[in-house]
Structure formats: C-alpha cells, structure tokens
Amino acid sequence: xxxxxxxxxxxxxxxxxxxxxxxxxxxxxxxxxxxxxxxxxxxxxxxxxxxxxxxxxxxxxxxxxxxxxxxxxxxxxxxxxxxxxxxxxxxxxxxxxxxxxxxxxxxxxxxxxxxxxxxxxxxxxxxxxxxxxxxxxxxxxxxxxxxxxxxxxxxxxxxxxxxxxxxxxxxxxxxxxxxxxxxxxxxxxxxxxxx
Amino acid sequence: xxxxxxxxxxxxxxxxxxxxxxxxxxxxxxxxxxxxxxxxxxxxxxxxxxxxxxxxxxxxxxxxxxxxxxxxxxxxxxxxxxxxxxxxxxxxxxxxxxxxxxxxxxxxxxxxxxxxxxxxxxxxxxxxxxxxxxxxxxxxxxxxxxxxxxxxxxxxxxxx
Numbered sequence: 001x002x003x004x005x006x007x008x009x010x011x012x013x014x015x016x017x018x019x020x021x022x023x024x025x026x027x028x029x030x031x032x033x034x035x036x037x038x039x040x041x042x043x044x045x046x047x048x049x050x051x052x053x054x055x056x057x058x059x060x061x062x063x064x065x066x067x068x069x070x071x072x073x074x075x076x077x078x079x080x081x082x083x084x085x086x087x088x089x090x091x092x093x094x095x096x097x098x099x100x101x102x103x104x105x106x107x108x109x110x111x112x113x114x115x116x117x118x119x120x121x122x123x124x125x126x127x128x129x130x131x132x133x134x135x136x137x138x139x140x141x142x143x144x145x146x147x148x149x150x151x152x153x154x155x156x157x158x159x160x161x162x163x164x165x166x167x168x169x170x171x172x173x174x175x176x177x178x179x180x181x182x183x184x185x186x187x188x189x190x191x192x193x194x195x
Numbered sequence: 196x197x198x199x200x201x202x203x204x205x206x207x208x209x210x211x212x213x214x215x216x217x218x219x220x221x222x223x224x225x226x227x228x229x230x231x232x233x234x235x236x237x238x239x240x241x242x243x244x245x246x247x248x249x250x251x252x253x254x255x256x257x258x259x260x261x262x263x264x265x266x267x268x269x270x271x272x273x274x275x276x277x278x279x280x281x282x283x284x285x286x287x288x289x290x291x292x293x294x295x296x297x298x299x300x301x302x303x304x305x306x307x308x309x310x311x312x313x314x315x316x317x318x319x320x321x322x323x324x325x326x327x328x329x330x331x332x333x334x335x336x337x338x339x340x341x342x343x344x345x346x347x348x349x350x351x352x353x354x355x
Contacts, residue, residue: 003201003235004340007208011340012235042249047257056261059234059253067348070340075234075253091260095233181353188349192341194200 001095002191010071013187014095015180018120019102020112021053021081024141024170028102029060029076031176036062054080057092064184074184081116090123098135098187099124100179102170103158105140105148113158135186138165139179144172201231201294202332207324208238214320215240218297222313223305225284229321230255230296237295251298255288259296276314278307289314292322 003012017025026046033044042061049055058078063071079089101120103113121131138159142148151167159165164182168175215227219241226241228248234256236248258277266273273293279286287299287310297318299310331337 001200001231001233003203003231003233003237005203005208005237006337006340007203007205014233043247045250045254056257059250059257061249061253065352067352068340068343072352087264088261091257091264094260185349185353188344188352189346191200192344192346192349194341 023104025078
C-alpha cells in the first residue's frame with residue numbers, strides 16, 4: 001500500500017522479498033545495505049533468531065532518488081522462509097506494492113521453492129491480491145553452485161507466467177541491484193497507471 | 196486488488212501534526228508519532244530528533260500486526276491498545292480507525308492513566324481528519340503526481 005505524501009513530496013512503497021528458507025532473501029538486503037550510500041539508506045533491522053534465521057522480518061528503508069521533485073522511498077522487507085512461520089509471512093505481505101520471489105537454484109531445493117511459491121500465491125490471495133496482477137519479479141539465486149538446476153527447468157517450474165527473471169549470486173552481489181531496480185520500476189509504473 | 200493507497204496533503208498533515216503536539220503537551224509525553232499501519236511514519240511531535248523514526252515506525256507496525264494476528268487467533272477483532280513499560284521510557288500504542296497507529300512515548304513525568312485519557316481524545320480527532328482525507332482522495336479534487344510522471348521519468352531514476 002503505497003503512501004503518497006504531497007506535503008513532504010514523497011512516494012513511499014513496500015517491496016517484499018519472498019522465498020524458501022535459506023534462499024538468500026536476507027543476503028539480498030544485506031548486500032543492498034552494504035553497497036548503498038549512507039544518505040540513501042536508513043538502518044537495516046533484522047528480527048532474527050540466535051542462529052541468524054529470520055524470525056519475523058528484515059527491514060531496509062531505501063531512497064532511490066527523485067521523480068519530478070518527489071523523493072521515491074522504498075521499504076524493503078523479507079519474510080521468514082521457514083515453513084512454520086506462515087502466520088508471520090501473511091502479516092508482512094499486508095500492504096505490499098511489489099514482490100521479489102527469491103528461488104534457491106540448488107536442485108535439492110526445488111520442492112521447497114515450489115512450496116514457497118504456492119504459499120506466496122495463497123497468502124496473497126487471502127489478502128485480496130493476485131500475484132499475476134502485482135509488480136513481481138523472480139530471482140534465481142545461487143547460480144554459482146555446482147548443484148544448481150538448469151535455467152530452463154527452473155523457469156518452467158517457477159516462472160510459468162514468464163515474468164522478468166534474474167540470475168543471481170546474492171552473496172557476491174550478482175543480480176541483486178538488477179532485481180531491485182526491476183521490481184521498483186514495475187511498482188512505479190503500476191502506480192502511474194493507477195494514478 | 197487490496198491496495199488502498201494512503202495519500203496525504205499539506206492541510207491534513209498539518210492538522211495531524213497539531214493533534215500530535217496537543218497530545219504531547221496534554222499527556223506530558225516525550226514524543227508522539229502517527230504511523231500508517233504498514234509502517235510509514237506520517238506525523239510526529241516532541242523529542243523526536245534523536246529517534247530513528249523510520250525504524251520505530253516499521254517495528255511498531257510489525258508489533259501491531261503481530262498483535263492483530265494473536266487477536267484473530269483468539270477470535271478477537273483487535274487489541275486496540277498496548278503498553279510497554281521500560282526503566283526510563285514507556286510506550287503506549289493504540290490503533291485509530293483501523294488504519295493509523297498512535298504511539299506515545301512517556302516517562303515518569305506522566306502516567307499510563309493520563310496518556311490513555313488524552314489518547315482517547317486525540318484518536319477522535321485523528322479519525323475525523325482521516326475521514327476528510329479519504330473523502331478528498333476519493334473525490335480526486337487534487338491533481339495526482341502520477342498524471343505528470345512519464346515512463347522516461349521512471350527510466351531516468353534507474354539510469355546509473
């Protein structure tokens with residue numbers, strides 16, 4: 001749910017990174033945080049367990065620049081990927097403007113990817129959203145691992161609607177900003193249509 | 196689509212800030228914040244210059260969302276208020292018109308009873324402002340920023 005503030009001349013949007021446990025959602029945000037100028041970002045918050053697994057969410061406020069005198073600010077959130085945190089995932093999807101599905105390319109994680117994608121559709125549906133109508137991109141992460149599944153197979157299974165996809169190695173930053181820019185652009189374009 | 200965009204105009208923002216300032220004084224608070232339920236900071240008053248308002252807003256919204264989740268598990272509509280007691284700072288959180296969060300930080304100069312009392316009045320005023328804002332947005336009486344934005348403007352934002 002975007003927030004347009006004509007008084008402070010700001011456009012605020014919410015982007016959620018979704019995906020199975022350990023797919024690299026938090027890593028995406030950490031890389032963005034580390035590579036962004038201090039004036040363009042706020043504090044990154046991670047509500048995590050003692051073993052650094054996301055418990056509730058990660059949060060990173062980011063400023064992407066100005067459009068026609070309006071500052072565009074994006075609030076990036078991740079969800080906890082582990083299956084049993086479903087109630088928390090639902091809460092974080094509330095008011096979402098754009099979604100990134102981060103898939104783990106490892107062949108062993110295919111089932112987990114499929115389950116998480118189904119869960120994303122279900123949870124969005126419960127809140128009255130349709131994934132096919134939301135600004136949405138897919139990131140195929142961990143492309144550098146030897147056990148990663150072929151691209152065509154991942155696309156076929158995880159991206160049947162053929163949305164924009166990025167190959168990524170989030171720990172090294174490969175594809176991270178391309179993914180963010182693509183979803184942010186889709187969000188702004190969608191807002192423009194609605195406005 | 197479940198998206199209900201919140202649009203804020205100068206007039207209503209000033210009114211909300213005025214409500215925050217009044218509440219800050221009346222409740223002997225340290226700071227007062229109005230936050231969108233999705234975690235966007237809207238208006239604030241009091242000793243906010245050393246606060247990370249963005250983080251505080253996001254975490255408060257997360258807290259309210261989690262509490263709302265607990266409420267629905269217990270077949271409650273919502274828990275309208277929350278209170279956190281600290282050694283130096285106490286936090287009072289309340290939901291206004293199911294859309295806004297009103298956060299009051301206070302210390303030993305005030306009391307929970309006083310804050311609760313003053314919050315009630317402020318909540319009524321904020322609800323009225325929010326109603327006017329909703330009507331104004333629905334009426335489309337103000338030109339939308341997005342009517343002016345072109346595809347090129349969006350592209351330019353992402354040019355390195």
